[in-house]
Amino acid sequence: xxxxxxxxxxxxxGSPGANGAQPADAREAELLAQxxxxxxxxxxxxVAGEIDPFSQTMIINMGPQHPSTxxxxxxxxxxxxxxxxxxxxxxxxxxxxIEKTMESKPYIKAIPCTDRMSYLGPLHNNLGYVLAxxxxxxxxxPPRAQWARVILCELDRIAxxxxxxxxxxxxxxxxSVFLYAFREREKIxxxxxxxxxxxxxxxxxxxxxxxxxxxxxxxxAVQKIVDVMPGALxxxxxxxxxxxxxxxxxxxxxxxxxxxxxxxxxxxxxxxxTGVKWDLRKxxxxxxxxxxxxxxxxxxxxxxYDRYLVRMEEMRQSVRIIQQGLKKLPPGPHITDNRKVAxxxxxxxxxxxxxxxxHFKIWTEGIKPPPGEVYAAVEAPRGELGFYVVSDGTARGxxxxxxxxxxxxxQMMPVFGQGALxxxxxxxxxxxxxxxxxxxx
Amino acid sequence: MAEENxxxxxxxxxxxxxxLGADEFxxxxxxxxxxxxxxxxxxxxxxxPDLKFDTLLxxxxxxxxxxxxxxEVVYHLRSLPRQGFLRLKVLADGNDPRVPTVSPVWPTANWxxxxxxxxxxxxxxGHPNLARILMPDDWQGHPLRKDHPLGYEEVAFTHNAEExxxxxxxxxx
Numbered sequence: 216x217x218x219x220x221x222x223x224x225x226x227x228x229g230s231p232g233a234n235g236a237q238p239a240d241a242r243e244a245e246l247l248a249q250x251x252x253x254x255x256x257x258x259x260x261x262v263a264g265e266i267d268p269f270s271q272t273m274i275i276n277m278g279p280q281h282p283s284t285x286x287x288x289x290x291x292x293x294x295x296x297x298x299x300x301x302x303x304x305x306x307x308x309x310x311x312x313i314e315k316t317m318e319s320k321p322y323i324k325a326i327p328c329t330d331r332m333s334y335l336g337p338l339h340n341n342l343g344y345v346l347a348x349x350x351x352x353x354x355x356x357p358p359r360a361q362w363a364r365v366i367l368c369e370l371d372r373i374a375x376x377x378x379x380x381x382x383x384x385x386x387x388x389x390x391s392v393f394l395y396a397f398r399e400r401e402k403i404x405x406x407x408x409x410x411x412x413x414x415x416x417x418x419x420x421x422x423x424x425x426x427x428x429x430x431x432x433x434x435x436a437v438q439k440i441v442d443v444m445p446g447a448l449x450x451x452x453x454x455x456x457x458x459x460x461x462x463x464x465x466x467x468x469x470x471x472x473x474x475x476x477x478x479x480x481x482x483x484x485x486x487x488x489t490g491v492k493w494d495l496r497k498x499x500x501x502x503x504x505x506x507x508x509x510x511x512x513x514x515x516x517x518x519x520y521d522r523y524l525v526r527m528e529e530m531r532q533s534v535r536i537i538q539q540g541l542k543k544l545p546p547g548p549h550i551t552d553n554r555k556v557a558x559x560x561x562x563x564x565x566x567x568x569x570x571x572x573x574h575f576k577i578w579t580e581g582i583k584p585p586p587g588e589v590y591a592a593v594e595a596p597r598g599e600l601g602f603y604v605v606s607d608g609t610a611r612g613x614x615x616x617x618x619x620x621x622x623x624x625x626q627m628m629p630v631f632g633q634g635a636l637x638x639x640x641x642x643x644x645x646x647x648x649x650x651x652x653x654x655x656x
Numbered sequence: 657m658a659e660e661n662x663x664x665x666x667x668x669x670x671x672x673x674x675x676l677g678a679d680e681f682x683x684x685x686x687x688x689x690x691x692x693x694x695x696x697x698x699x700x701x702x703x704x705p706d707l708k709f710d711t712l713l714x715x716x717x718x719x720x721x722x723x724x725x726x727x728e729v730v731y732h733l734r735s736l737p738r739q740g741f742l743r744l745k746v747l748a749d750g751n752d753p754r755v756p757t758v759s760p761v762w763p764t765a766n767w768x769x770x771x772x773x774x775x776x777x778x779x780x781x782g783h784p785n786l787a788r789i790l791m792p793d794d795w796q797g798h799p800l801r802k803d804h805p806l807g808y809e810e811v812a813f814t815h816n817a818e819e820x821x822x823x824x825x826x827x828x829x
Binding site for chain 1: 681682684686710711712713714716717718719720730732736739741743762763764766767771775788789790791792799800804806
C-alpha cells in the first residue's frame with residue numbers, strides 16, 4: 216500500500232491501522248509511521264480550532280527558515296486566496312533545555328544561562344533571575360547597585376527596541392531604518408562591554424548587587440548616549456511615523472481589544488498598545504524604579520502601528536529614566552556585604568581567615584537559600600518576564616521556571632492573524648518582536 | 657499570617673472544603689486547593705468583583721521526586737485592577753498525574769499546559785489539544801522530571817574521537 220493510499224484511507228475515516236489491519240512487515244510499519252506523521256503535519260490543531268485538511272483552502276508553512284520569522288518560528292497558515300483563515304504557531308525548534316540546565320547548576324553559576332534566553336534583552340533576564348534569588352534569601356541590595364541596574368536595564372530596553380525598530384523596518388521594506396537604529400545600538404553595546412566584558416551576554420548582575428564595580432568613565436559614556444538619543448529618535452520618527460507606506464502596512468493591522476489582550480495574558484507593549492496602563496515598573500516596582508519619575512506609554516487601537524508608537528515612546532521615557540539615574544547614582548559598594556550571598560572582595564582574602572572561608576564556601580558549595588518559593592517579575596522589553604524559583608534548601612534550585620512574554624504572545628497568533636493578508640502576518644510578527652530563544656528556552 | 661489575607665479568607669468562605677492550606681512566604685500568598693474544586697475556585701477568583709484575578713501568568717509544576725504526591729501544579733495569577741498576585745497549587749499523584757484544565761477559564765492556559773505536559777507528563781483533563789509543544793513529537797519521556805537524565809557531552813580526544821562521533825545521533829537517511 217502506498218503512502219498516498221494510507222493517507223487517503225485515513226481521510227476516508229478512521230486512523231491508519233484502526234480497521235484491525237496489523238502492519239504486515241517493517242516497510243508497512245514505516246509507511247504507517249509516515250502517514251501518522253503526515254497526519255500530524257496536516258492537522259496541527261490550534262488554539263482557535265483545527266486546520267481542516269478537507270477544505271478548499273491552502274495550507275502553507277511560513278518558516279521555520281523564513282527571514283521574517285525572527286529566528287526559527289514556524290507558522291502553519293491556512294489561506295483562502297490571499298486571506299489568512301487561520302494561523303497557528305509551531306514553536307520548539309530552538310529548545311535548549313535551559314530550565315533543566317539551570318536546575319543542575321548552583322544558583323550563581325546558573326546566571327549565564329539566563330542571558331541566552333532573550334538575547335536581545337540579556338540584562339533583564341539577569342535581573343529577573345537575580346531578583347528571585349535575592350527575594351528567596353531576603354538580602355538588601357546597596358543603592359549604587361540598584362541605580363546601576365536601573366540605568367543598565369533602560370539602556371538594555373533601548374537597545375532591544377532599536378533591534379525591534381530595525382527588524383520591523385527591514386521586514387516591511389524600510390531598509391534605511393535598520394542602519395540608523397544599529398548605529399545607536401552599537402554605542403549601547405559598547406557600554407555593556409565596558410561593564411562586563413561581553414557585548415551581548417553580559418551576565419553582569421549577581422544576587423546582592425553587580426558582578427564588578429562600574430567601570431571608570433561609565434557615567435560619561437552613558438551621558439553621551441543620553442545626549443544623542445533624543446535626536447536619533449526624532450530621526451526615526453521622521454523616517455517612519457508619517458511615512459504613507461509605513462502607515463498603510465501597520466495601521467489597523469493585527470488589532471486586538473484590551474479584553475482579548477487580558478484574556479490571553481498579553482503583557483508589555485502588546486498590552487499597553489490596547490490602552491491598558493500596566494507597567495511592572497510602576498505597578499510592582501523593583502530595583503530603584505519606585506524612585507524614578509516617568510510616564511507609561513499607552514496606545515489606543517492595539518494594532519501594529521500603536522505597538523510601534525508605544526515602543527518609540529518607551530525609548531524616550533527610558534532616556535528620561537537614565538538621566539534621573541545618572542543624577543541619583545550614589546557612591547558606595549556595588550554588592551552587598553552579606554557574605555552568605557556574595558563573595559568577599561579579593562583583597563580581604565589575604566588578611567582575613569573568615570573571608571577566605573566564605574570565598575571557599577561560595578565557590579565550592581554555592582549559596583543556599585532557605586526552603587521556599589518565589590516569583591519575581593521584571594518589565595522586560597517584550598513584556599512581563601517572570602522567574603519562578605523553588606528552593607529546597609540545597610545549593611541548586613529545585614525548580615527554576617521562566618514565564619517568557621514572547622511565548623504567550625505567539626500563542627495569540629490566531630487572534631492577531633485571522634482575516635489578515637499574508638503580507639500582514641509579516642508585520643504582525645515583527646510588531647510582536649518575539650525572540651525564539653525566550654519562547655523555546 | 658496567611659489566614660488573615662483577604663483573598664484566602666474569601667476563598668475559604670466561599671469554598672470551605674476546597675482550601676487544603678495557605679501559606680505566605682516573602683509577601684507572596686499560596687493557596688493549596690483540592691483538585692476537584694480547581695475550576696470553580698478559578699472562576700470565582702476571576703469573576704469576583706473584589707478579587708478580579710483576570711490574568712493567568714503561568715502554569716508550571718514542581719517535581720518533589722521521592723515524595724508522594726509527587727507533583728505540585730502551580731498557577732500564578734495576577735489581578736491588573738487590584739495589582740494583586742496569587743499562587744494556586746494542586747497536588748498530582750506520581751503514577752497517574754491528572755489535573756483538570758483551566759483553559760476554559762483563561763484561554764492563555766492552553767500553551768502553558770501543553771508545555772507542562774511536554775516537560776512533566778501531567779495530563780490536563782479536558783484540554784483541547786494536549787500535544788507536545790517544545791520537544792519533538794517522537795521524544796521519549798518528559799525531560800524536566802527529576803528522574804530524567806541530564807545528559808552531557810563527552811570530551812573528544814584523538815584517541816577516542818572516532819568512537820564518540822560514531823555514537824552521536826545523526827539524521828535518518
